[in-house]
Amino acid sequence: MIEFEGVSKTYAGSDRPVVNDLTFNIKDGEICVLVGPSGCGKTTSMRMVNRLIEPSEGRILIDGEPNTSMSGTQLRRKIGYAIQQIGLFPHRSIADNIATVPNLLGWDKDRTNGRVDELMDLVGLPPDQYRGRYPAELSGGQQQRIGVARALAADPPIMLMDEPFGAVDPITRDRLQNEFLHIQENIKKTIVFVTHDIDEAIKMGDKIAILKEGGILAQYDTPENVLVNPASEFVQSFVGGDRVLKRLSLTRVGDVELEPPTGNGHDLPRILEEWSLRDALSEIIGAGADRGVVVQNGDSNGSSSGTITLDSIREISHGAGTPRG
Amino acid sequence: MLAFFQAEFAPEDTGLIDWEWLGDNFTEDVVPAFFQHIFLCFVSLAIAIAISVPLGILAARYRWLYPPLTAVTGFFYTIPSFSMFTILLFVVGLSVGRTPAVIALVLYSLLVLIRNVVTGLDSVPPETKDAARGMGLTDRQILWRVELPLALPVIVAGMRIAIVTVIGIAVIGAYIGAGGLGDLIFDGITRDFPTLYITGAVLATALAIGADLLFVGAERLMSPWSRRARGAT
Secondary structure (H helix, E strand, C coil): EEEEEEEEECCCCCCCCEEEEEEECCCCCCEEEEEEECCCCCCHHHHCCCCCCCCCCEEEEEEEECCCCCCHHHHHHHHEEEEECCCCCCCCHHHHHHHHHHHHHHHHHHHHHHHHHHHHHHHHHHHHHHCCHHHHHHCCHHHHHHHCCCCCCCCCCCEEECCCCCCCHHHHHHHHHHHHHHHHHHCCCCEEEEEECCHHHHHHEEEEEEEECCEEEEEEEEHHHHHHCCCCHHHHHHCCCCCCHHHHHHCHHHHHHCCCCCCCCCCCCCCEEEHHHHHHHHHHCCCCEEEEECCCCCCCCCCCCEEEEEEHHHHHHHHCCCCCC | HHHHHHHHHCCCCCCCCHHHHHHHHHHHHHHHHHHHHHHHHHHHHHHHHHHHHHHHHHHHHHHHHHHHHHHHHHHHEEEEEEEEHHHHHHCCCCCCCHHHHHHHHHHHHHHHHHHHHHHHHCCHHHHHHHHHCCCCHHHHHHHHHHHHHHHHHHHHHHHHHHHHHHHHHHHHHHHHCCCCCCHHHHHHHCCCHHHHHHHHHHHHHHHHHHHHHHHHHHHHHCCCCHHHHHHHC
């Protein structure tokens, strides 16, 4: 658990705080996304957790202990750190990059090597092929994977991620996000995740902390509640006019109650169970239909588990927060 | 006409280079001069590096140090070499020999070395340093494990310029008794004996080229990543 207790930051020579009296808790195993326009202090807030920046007021507790109870470098070795610009060491091989923190902690060679291989497999870069390469020999997406792997290296319970998928194209970003959510299901890290992109916040966050200029916490809640009950006009305008659609993107087709399959449904669009309602809606409207056949996988012979109608999607979009898939 | 003069005034009518003389005196005169020269240059460069790297690191950290540092070392760099030797002998009052030569060569190297250390450290991507700090490297670890290795190609580029400059200026050091290849060249000129000064000039040139290649090779050996990075698409 990470607890912000009245945390403020004012830089020397300025009378306006960049972070203003932040108080909130991040539960173990949750992804907390700090989101907001530029100048809202989200990165500053994140960097105060591992004391790359020291707060001017207030304190941050980690598992009940103030994060000042040990030296900054010791603290940082226990907290994963991944940033948008990645910051891989250009002069070190991929394996050495990932091994950075284990080496600082003095792990023995076998343990470190084993861990490096494990992580490279986890992020989908086969060690036998990529271990000895240098960062410049990898694509942007591969570098970001290595950045995340490096942050995970010493298996820290807490991770700080500052737009970790920011430097790649939208398609690669989407894939990296999905992969990471998949990984997170197993590793259950407590994550402080910074982004300026509300869509990414909604997708990645268990909780979203929306900050506004001057580092003021505008709302701290689940993505569903932020979309359904924006706490202020600022939040409402920040999440955008398409918040109904955004909510639909939070629910998977497989998680809603379907209507029984109809006759043949040959001319109806195929909807995959793993799609979001938003994708389903787009597919159905795009096909000029009023319903779609839900199938378990891409195979068109796959068994249909039911149909989903525009009406049912509309109903869900009006309803209260739906459980997430 | 020309042939007549040569026959009259050249020590021996043997063409431009007297190979026989060279063969007889190679180990006695040429080889020691060559090694003196190498010693003079590399000792000077080593001292200059030992001064410049810490100063460069400080100047990169504490920016206000940089302008006065380049002003002073830049001033040394602009002094013509004969004037520099004269100043060291008559103003500072050093006696003829190796010491004033070494001092002069060190002073000439400082500007380019310090400037390249600072430029090299500046070229380290800020995100790389941030990532290093965020993972819990101490300032010293960041310097030794991240900043200096990444600055190395630029620092070595400075060393290459410095050693080539020093090898050239060291020739003039013979004028104040520093020894080295300059002895061959000055002697050859005074005695109007081309074999001597051509040998000196050729060896000085070869030494400069060789030293340059040596640093290129060392840099490639120490930073394989920089070439792999450049070759990557």
